[in-house]
Amino acid sequence: MIPMPNLDVLGFLVLATFAVLCGLSVILQKHAVASALSLVGVMGSLAVLYLMLGAEFLAAVQMIVYAGAIMVLFVFVIMLLNSGSERPAKARYFAYLVGIPSLLAFLGVISFFILKELPNTSSVQFGAFTQGGPAPVGRLLFTQYLLPFEVTSLLVLIAIIGAMVLAKKEID
Amino acid sequence: MNSLFPTSADFIRFAPEIVLTVVGTLLMLLEPLTGDGKGEKPQLRWLAIAGLALAMAAAIFAYGDPGPAFNGMLLVDGFGTFFSVLVIGTGLLTVFCAQDYLIREKQENGEFYALLLFSIAGQCIMATANELIILFIGLEISSISSYILAGFLREDRRSNESALKYFLLGSFATGFLLYGVAWIYGLTGSTNLATIQATLAAGGVNPRLLALSAALMFVGFAFKVSAAPFQVWAPDVYQGAPSPVSAFLSAGPKAAAFAIFLRVFTTAFGSMADRWAPVFWGSALLTMIVGNFAALRQDNIKRMLAYSSIAHAGYVMVAVTSHSTVGTAAAMFYLASYAFVNVGAFAVVSYVAAKGEKHVGIGDFAGLAARQPLAALVMTIFFTSLIGVPLTAGFFGKFYIFKAALDAGMVWLTVLGLLNSAVAAYYYLRVIVVMYTHEPSVAVNELEPASSGLQFGWVAAAAATLALGIFPSALLEFASRAAILR
Structure with a gap:
């Protein structure tokens, strides 16, 4: 079988x-x-x-x-x-x-x-x-993983600056 | 159990990164308001210098009360503070050395300084990270800013090539690192280095899968420090990137990458050192050989320095392989001495290369001693330090590394490493000989006098090299105390 x-x-x-x-x-x-x-x-x-x-x-x-x-x-x-x-x-x-x-x-x-x-x-x-709902995830993000969560915003900022630096038109 | 909410102690231990991020953002905001119409923006330059100095002060102040921060995400200890101060110092030196280049290429703007400061913030996070998630984010902050800096000259094809290669290969390596992190989390249920260390030391974790995840993380780290066989990106990236950026890339990010490399493999994977040591042994030897023998054949000085930086990564790998407190201290001392020397050497290269970086052949250095005595003198100091001549920082750096290797019983690696440094002497001496004895050819360009900022950068780097070569004990004592990683 x-x-x-x-x-x-x-x-x-x-x-x-x-x-x-x-x-x-x-x-x-x-x-x-x-x-x-x-x-x-x-x-x-x-x-x-x-x-x-x-x-x-x-x-x-x-x-x-x-x-x-x-x-x-x-x-x-x-x-x-x-x-x-x-x-x-x-x-x-x-x-x-x-x-x-x-x-x-x-x-x-x-x-x-x-x-x-x-x-x-x-x-x-x-x-x-069973801990995958918004409440448990949010609680972890704002307590245990607060620093990585906030520091990621710096990463996003750098990506925006990078797109601007590499793709902007030359203004002269 | 402590409260999960951050306290003032957490913020003080994170202060250097906060200062760097705030000043970086300020630089972007003030960018449109500054400038004298000629492409120079001295206000932004001085703001960047002030921000870096303040961040260094914050890092030293934070060390007054060492300990973990943000629920064990960061660990401010001697080791982390050493590398934070080192990368911030490298950044300061880079700002001084970059100014002539940026003005010449009409690229002095807020974005350059902001990206530099953000990159350093990422490296400070790496230096103090004690948890794999924040370590990864710090590494990405540092790397992504570096990719953009490498491609900063948008009109220059080489700069584009450099940025694209760096980005594609760097992302590939990051994928390996993340896959390793995922496996470690699956095996131990934690991303905190101290918890992983305790779990692995207690045993019971599947040894083969553990080896697999350590190998994946090794690939990611080895790429970032340009250790063989993951070094292929370095020559193209360093050659194509603007010289001041190459200077920074070969010093700051490399030191920070070695910091996480050392911390992860001595704490988390410390209990399985006898299993990863042979891999490191081979990688260290291969890195030294590839770097030195390829550098012998280069006529482009930026490419030569790139291969030389691979070779020096090999020497540091020797120290990592020895897996001892002495070895870690030796690696720290070596990375500090190497950072000053390399930023200084690339600063001289960017000066001689002149507009558009057209003069980067070794022949372009002919007769530099007669044309620009100061530039030739500091370049000689840097290159003698790279060879490892006594009275320079490089001598004690190599001495401590090979002493640590001998203490660990790695006689063959020591012998082969010493033979390698003998080979390396040839290509450094060749440039010195060209500078002092060759007549400048007709095609050699007229050099404009260096600005006072650039001269200060040269002299500061040369003075640090000599100071570490004559009085190494103060720094080495600090490194030995800080090298005890837990």
């Missing part, structure tokens, strides 16, 4: 496979809009994974901020720049010859370690965690 995998594992496998396929599609698509839409797929499946893990606030933020606001901006920028299909770069064979084997080796090593050390596939368990 084939052991029936429980529903948690099944749900995880479906979503994780979808996320990885969409991620591959982001980098393999030749057209920028198709890549952007694949990215929406990655964000969406991640959001559902968060939701199943009990991080409902994170899931909502993931949908609203990433899949909603940021992706809309991405698509707008792509349309404004009117970028068409990507032209193949030179010296790609080198990248294929070195990059793909090392990527496979890296993934192989990681999956080997995980399969060897954590053979218990049922360690995926949804619903055990």
Whole structure:
């Protein structure tokens, strides 16, 4: 008799496979809009994974901020720049010859370690965690993680200055 | 249990970063109100200098009451204060050395100084970080400002190339670091270095997965300090970036990256030192060899200094490999002496390179002693320190590092490291010989006299190099006391 995998594992496998396929599609698509839409797929499946893990606030933020606001901006920028299909770069064979084997080796090593050390596939368990609502997340952000939360604003400020410095028009 | 809300002690321990951020923001706000119409903005320059001086005072004041801040996010101790003061000092020196360059390229503006100050704020966070999340944010603040500074000359293709390569490869390395952090959190349930250390020392954590996460974090850190085999970005970035920025990149961010490298691998991963030491051994040796032998073949002086900075990262890696208090103190001393020397050397390069950085060949230094005696003299002091001649800071730096390596029983690494520094002497001496004995060729440009600010920067860096070379004990004693990481 084939052991029936429980529903948690099944749900995880479906979503994780979808996320990885969409991620591959982001980098393999030749057209920028198709890549952007694949990215929406990655964000969406991640959001559902968060939701199943009990991080409902994170899931909502993931949908609203990433899949909603940021992706809309991405698509707008792509349309404004009117970028068409990507032209193949030179010296790609080198990248294929070195990059793909090392990527496979890296993934192989990681999956080997995980399969060897954590053979218990049922360690995926949804619903055990219940502290993912806005209140617990907010409490942590404003107490234990106050400093990283506030300092991130400096990071955003630097990004804005950087965009301005690198992209402004010369006024003379 | 203490209250989770910040107290005044928390803010005092975070004061240097607060000062740097506030002054950086002020620089941006005052930018439109300043300027004399000729592209010079001395008010902003002096504000940046005042801000850095104030931040240094705040860092020293905070050390009067050392301890953790913001629920263990930061740990103000001797080690952190040492690196905070070091990166702020590097920033001060960079401001003095950059002014001629910025005025010449008509780039003196608030953004440059603001980004410099923000970058230093990130490095101060790295120096005192005791928790992986804030460590990562500090590293990103420092890195993203550095990417922008590297591409500060928007019209210059080399500067664009430098910024883009730095950004892409830097983000890639950051990905490795974050993946390692995620694994550590999964294995130990904490991102606090002290808690991770306690959990790992107690045992019971899966050793193979632990090694995997330590390896991933090693990749991220090794990239940031340009240790082999993750050093490929450094020559292109240092060559393409504006010279004052290259000076800063090779001193400040590198010192701060070594600070987190040392802190993470001696505290959190300290209990598994015998397992990571062989990896560090190989990386240190490879870094020294790649840096020194590639530098031999360079004719562009910025590229040569870039490879030399890789080689010096290798010497510091030797100190990290020894995994002892002596080794940590030696690394601290070395990074301090190296920071002054390198900012000074790049300042002379940016002066000789002249407008548009067209004169960066080693031949452009021909007869510098006759044309600009002061520039040639300070350059000679910097290069003798990089070789490691006695009476300069570099001598004691190398001496302490190899002494720490011998104490740790790494005879072969010491021998190979000493052979490497002998090889390195050739390419530094070559520049000194060109400066003093070669006749300037016809194509050599006329050099405008250096401004008093730039001359002050040269002399200050040279004086610090000689002072550390003649009286090393005061700094070394502080470093030895501060090197006990818990």
